[in-house]
Amino acid sequence: MNVVISVDMEGVCGVSSWVQVSPPEFGGLVSGAGYERARIQMTLEAGAAALGAFEAGAGGVTIADSHDGMRNLLPELLDERVRLVTGYDRPLSMVQGVEEPGVDALLLVGYHARASTVGAPLAHTWNGYVRDVRVNGTPAGEPYLNALLAAHFGVPVVFISGDDQAVAQVRDQLGEQVIGVSVKRGLSMFSAVHLHPKKALELIQAGAKRAVESARAAPLQISYPASVQLSFEHQARADQCERVPGVTRLDAMTVEYTSPDALHLFQTFRMLCKVADVRLNG
Numbered sequence: 121m122n123v124v125i126s127v128d129m130e131g132v133c134g135v136s137s138w139v140q141v142s143p144p145e146f147g148g149l150v151s152g153a154g155y156e157r158a159r160i161q162m163t164l165e166a167g168a169a170a171l172g173a174f175e176a177g178a179g180g181v182t183i184a185d186s187h188d189g190m191r192n193l194l195p196e197l198l199d200e201r202v203r204l205v206t207g208y209d210r211p212l213s214m215v216q217g218v219e220e221p222g223v224d225a226l227l228l229v230g231y232h233a234r235a236s237t238v239g240a241p242l243a244h245t246w247n248g249y250v251r252d253v254r255v256n257g258t259p260a261g262e263p264y265l266n267a268l269l270a271a272h273f274g275v276p277v278v279f280i281s282g283d284d285q286a287v288a289q290v291r292d293q294l295g296e297q298v299i300g301v302s303v304k305r306g307l308s309m310f311s312a313v314h315l316h317p318k319k320a321l322e323l324i325q326a327g328a329k330r331a332v333e334s335a336r337a338a339p340l341q342i343s344y345p346a347s348v349q350l351s352f353e354h355q356a357r358a359d360q361c362e363r364v365p366g367v368t369r370l371d372a373m374t375v376e377y378t379s380p381d382a383l384h385l386f387q388t389f390r391m392l393c394k395v396a397d398v399r400l401n402g
């Protein structure tokens with residue numbers, strides 16, 4: 121049994137502010153001590169999931185650092201048996217590793233709710249300016265998009281940890297067989313009630329063990345060709361995306377495209393996010 125653990129940061133225990141998840145070298149926000157503390161908890165949560173997987177008999181565990189510049193985890197705090205994927209702009213981004221032969225399951229750690237979720241700390245999808253993504257009409261956050269991508273390689277999502285609404289969204293969309301561990305209850309965009317960080321680690325390790333032991337989840341199946349509707353928070357972004365061949369404008373904020381498979385769907389989504397990354401002051 122080989123597993124990949126994709127680790128984001130916004131859903132980690134103790135985190136409820138952009139300040140805590142902003143690496144200093146990317147500037148922009150006041151950062152530093154809060155980030156350094158949060159990256160330790162992020163590493164420990166990834167490590168707890170890895171230990172759970174090993175306890176369940178996993179032979180290979182690959183951890184994909186999947187937040188921002190994707191260089192947040194502190195490898196010296198991880199079990200010596202794990203492999204670590206780091207660095208931004210990887211071909212498969214947050215789920216790099218699922219494409220390798222012999223991978224049986226994907227675990228999501230530190231995940232957050234999708235954009236426009238009310239009462240979910242740091243809820244977003246991919247960046248700060250996507251307002252909504254629909255795949256065949258289904259609202260898709262990062263877990264859903266990553267689940268589609270993993271399914272392209274035959275790999276199911278078996279575990280999710282993060283805030284309560286991130287967990288609920290995943291289990292609602294991917295099925296109750298996905299083991300979920302909520303490490304905090306969201307109160308608003310920037311507030312939450314957290315477990316003790318050590319309690320979070322305990323629950324993640326136990327949950328990951330159970331998830332890998334049972335691993336009853338099937339890869340996420342949807343019908344293809346799939347239609348994707350992508351809405352932004354500003355029409356200038358849709359203006360740009362509309363000019364990409366194959367993309368049509370639906371309304372001021374929304375564009376649409378069609379994909380024959382999940383890989384095309386994901387890479388087009390990612391490209392359109394880059395196209396939409398325009399200055400808004402004219």
Ligand SMILES: [Zn+2]
Nearest residue numbers: 128129130187
């Ligand atoms: Zn993130």
